[in-house]
Amino acid sequence: MGHREDIDWLRAIAVLAVVGFHFEAPAIFGGFVGVDIFFVISGYLITGIISAEIVSGQFSFARFYERRARRLLPALYVMVACAAIPASHELLSSERAEFFESATAVVTFTSNVFFWLRSGYFDHAAVEKPLLHTWSLAVEEQFYLVLPVVVWGGRLLAQRRRLVLPGVLALFAAGSFALGLLLLRNGAFASAFFLSPPRAWEFLLGSLLAVSRLPAPPPGVVQRAARGLSLILMAIPILALRPGPSSPGLNALAPCLGAALFLWSGTGVANVPRHRMSPLKWAAFVGRISYSLYLWHWPLFAFARFAKPGLALDGWERAGLFVLTVAVATLSWRYVEQPFRTRQLAATPRAAFSLAALASLLLLAGSGVGLLGSGAVSKADRAAQRFDAYNSYDMKPLYRYGACFTTPDGRVAEDCLRPVSGKTNILLWGDSFAAHYFHGLRAHLDPKTVHIMQASQPTCMPTFSAETQGVGVCRAFAVQMGEYFAQARPDLVVMSADWLENARPPRFAGMVRDLRRTIGRLREAGIPVVLFGPSVQFRARLPSMLARATLRGVTPESAAFVRSDIFALDAAMQAALPPREGLSYVSILSAICEDRRCPLTASNVPLSFDHAHLTAEGSEHVMAAVAPRLLPDTTDFSSREQARERSDQAGDSGTRDD
Incomplete structure (x- = not known):
């Protein structure tokens, strides 16, 4: 030739x-x-x-x-x-x-x-x-x-x-x-x-x-x-x-x-x-x-x-x-x-x-x-290993992998959607950006009065519009949730997803349209909705960025690590989905990022184990600021438990001193 x-x-x-x-x-x-x-x-x-x-x-x-x-x-x-x-x-x-x-x-x-x-x-x-x-x-x-x-x-x-x-x-x-x-x-x-x-x-x-x-x-x-x-x-x-x-x-x-x-x-x-x-x-x-x-x-x-x-x-x-x-x-x-x-x-x-x-x-x-x-391992590398270890973070137990998140057929297990009588039943619905809040919500909501249900699938937006879901498992997931809401009425639905991915141009208008339709159906059924805004997202894997900063002796800065476009998206979503009867919009960024300075660690642990998905400590840190906005009378459970433990310890100490 x-x-x-x-x-x-x-x-x-x-x-x-x-x-x-x-x-x-x-x-x-x-x-x-x-x-x-x-x-x-x-x-x-x-x-x-x-x-x-x-x-x-x-x-x-x-x-x-x-x-x-x-x-x-x-x-x-x-x-x-x-x-x-x-x-x-x-x-x-x-x-x-x-x-x-x-x-x-x-x-x-x-x-x-x-x-x-x-x-x-x-x-x-x-x-x-x-x-x-x-x-x-x-x-x-x-x-x-x-x-x-x-x-x-x-x-x-x-x-x-x-x-x-x-x-x-x-x-x-x-x-x-x-x-x-x-x-x-x-x-x-x-x-x-x-x-x-x-x-x-x-x-x-x-x-x-x-x-x-x-x-x-x-x-x-x-x-x-x-x-x-x-x-x-x-x-x-x-x-x-x-x-x-x-x-x-x-x-x-x-x-x-x-x-x-x-x-x-x-x-x-x-x-x-x-x-x-x-x-x-x-x-x-x-x-x-x-x-x-x-x-x-x-x-x-x-x-x-x-x-x-x-x-x-x-x-x-x-x-x-x-x-x-x-x-x-x-x-x-x-x-x-x-x-x-x-x-x-x-x-x-x-x-x-x-x-x-x-x-x-x-x-x-x-x-x-x-x-x-x-x-x-060199001396410099050893100093970064603590952060590097989170690149291999086991998220499966935390996210309830295989049951309430990431199932082969796209349908979550029935136990994930089963309410408990006598308690306030909250449904956490969305993709992995919903699943990563489950641990934090459970830590800050009183289990004696609140039961958290979870329905989440990777890349699947919480919507009834199955035709907009380009993946088979997401279509199956949307169908399951439609069937669920046809016969169930949780006390509160919390919706969260990777809005940054779902809103990539020119998809923002379509995403908002699907959310409005889904929220409208829930409101017609008398089910209140809380919509979590965009999560903190980093420009690369956070553990790797923290590790490399440690290797070079550089002080990590939020402005260099955090994606700036999440703040613009948060503002756009708040404008497109204003609070109304039956809908509350909660800005995650406003809750934890003061003057756009977002936390990088929680309890000396990376906030996320990749570019955005929260560790256990990260989930608890974020939900500590957000959970009180859901059910004020039943939130801040972990803080009250810690205060009770400190009080008990003080009482024991006083008894011993006497």
């Missing part, structure tokens, strides 16, 4: 979308679909090459894997080796161990499985994993292990029947796509995202285009229309799609179809000489360095953040980091990728495989040494 300049343009679109998304560029909300575009490109190119070589009688499995090794391994291994240097100094002890474990997974082409096994709703933030982006390379490498066999076998079976191979590829693609949808529907979001089988259809879409022998589009209007439509199909998700549990699935369909249409629209179009300052010339250059650009952008971004106490970069810092990333990627392309691809280094297949094996063994050995060294 001859070199096509337009494929370099497509690579540039894909890599700039990914980098823009990770660097938080304005309006690049769905840049993560750039990975899906890359998968289509890979399937198209690799299948086309294999198929053409089989037809001409030149195909060799050894030659295929030699080319893949030259293309992928040198730049990848150099990046991992370079990233290990700051990892040994800048990462916390637990992060160092995970880094070297993930480096081992990179070498064994299993990093997607490695990160899949460590994924979860409360898992460490992605930006604390410098090699996380290698999951997509593992998926690609695993695909390369299977694709040549499938194409070779399909060609053998096809003989002169040209539709056999496309039919086989289409069958596999349909099965892969259906598997992805099934996993998403059943809540297995991480499996659908990280694993190869549900991702294979994206490669196979490119493969189908490569072997289908579709005629080239007629030059002129048809070709330009196809190219324009392809750009629209990719631009809409890149600019408008939001990360969420519904990806890849149907969300990947538009960018993948757009990529396939882009590839088809360039069939038979000759490359055109361009001026060196032409934007298309620069786009093609970005496409040529796209692999190195993808490899280097994420570790550079991660380690740049680690250098900041607040673990966040401002706009100018991100812009400067992008320039640096392009420079590093250019050097990697020129002095690492090219010499191996053009056989200036490791000129023979034997030399290429031998060097790849040696480099793999050295990286595995280095990772083993790094793992052993991660057990030796």
Whole structure:
């Protein structure tokens, strides 16, 4: 297959979308679909090459894997080796161990499985994993292990029947796509995202285009229309799609179809000489360095953040980091990728495989040494370990995980909704940002007179509008709550959720509309409602920020740690949902953040164990200020109990003194 300049343009679109998304560029909300575009490109190119070589009688499995090794391994291994240097100094002890474990997974082409096994709703933030982006390379490498066999076998079976191979590829693609949808529907979001089988259809879409022998589009209007439509199909998700549990699935369909249409629209179009300052010339250059650009952008971004106490970069810092990333990627392309691809280094297949094996063994050995060294904690690291330990916080008992929060089918257990006669029955309803208040409410409400029920599911907004819930478990949860309120009437409903996520532009109006409808139905049933405003949210995982501040001897400051946009959202929600009969709005931020200075710890414990979800001490601290606003006559139970204990101790002391 001859070199096509337009494929370099497509690579540039894909890599700039990914980098823009990770660097938080304005309006690049769905840049993560750039990975899906890359998968289509890979399937198209690799299948086309294999198929053409089989037809001409030149195909060799050894030659295929030699080319893949030259293309992928040198730049990848150099990046991992370079990233290990700051990892040994800048990462916390637990992060160092995970880094070297993930480096081992990179070498064994299993990093997607490695990160899949460590994924979860409360898992460490992605930006604390410098090699996380290698999951997509593992998926690609695993695909390369299977694709040549499938194409070779399909060609053998096809003989002169040209539709056999496309039919086989289409069958596999349909099965892969259906598997992805099934996993998403059943809540297995991480499996659908990280694993190869549900991702294979994206490669196979490119493969189908490569072997289908579709005629080239007629030059002129048809070709330009196809190219324009392809750009629209990719631009809409890149600019408008939001990360969420519904990806890849149907969300990947538009960018993948757009990529396939882009590839088809360039069939038979000759490359055109361009001026060196032409934007298309620069786009093609970005496409040529796209692999190195993808490899280097994420570790550079991660380690740049680690250098900041607040673990966040401002706009100018991100812009400067992008320039640096392009420079590093250019050097990697020129002095690492090219010499191996053009056989200036490791000129023979034997030399290429031998060097790849040696480099793999050295990286595995280095990772083993790094793992052993991660057990030796430095004096500075030891001072931060107390905070770092909360990165592995066990929230399950606290949040009533598996019963009243996070259930497989989206319906909470009946015991979570069972009232107690003779007591004031309060229902805490929402997502994880409702579940994290349960412990604090129980600590500050008198259990003799108040019973707290809990209904909470991850990412599920407390609403009856099931059609607005994009996840199957959330729809099931909404249906269950509708059935519950049809026959039950708690004394008070407390609603809370991750309003910052639910209100992301342009969803604020829709969120408010759903809340008004739900609150209106509860008011009609005579059920009073308390709506908790936005929770305190931090710019990154709070334990990590506190630990890194401790490592550097920096005094933590609320302004550097707390997200400023939560205050604007709180004001907007108060204006859109003013208190009225049957509804009380409680501002969590006003209750605990004096002059926008929010607490970072409670009883010397991080307020939250990630970017927002409260620890036990954090929940008690927040609810100490909020619970009195719910039921004044029955609140501040823990304070009264502590006062009673002090009084009893004083009485005992007086008796002993006498």
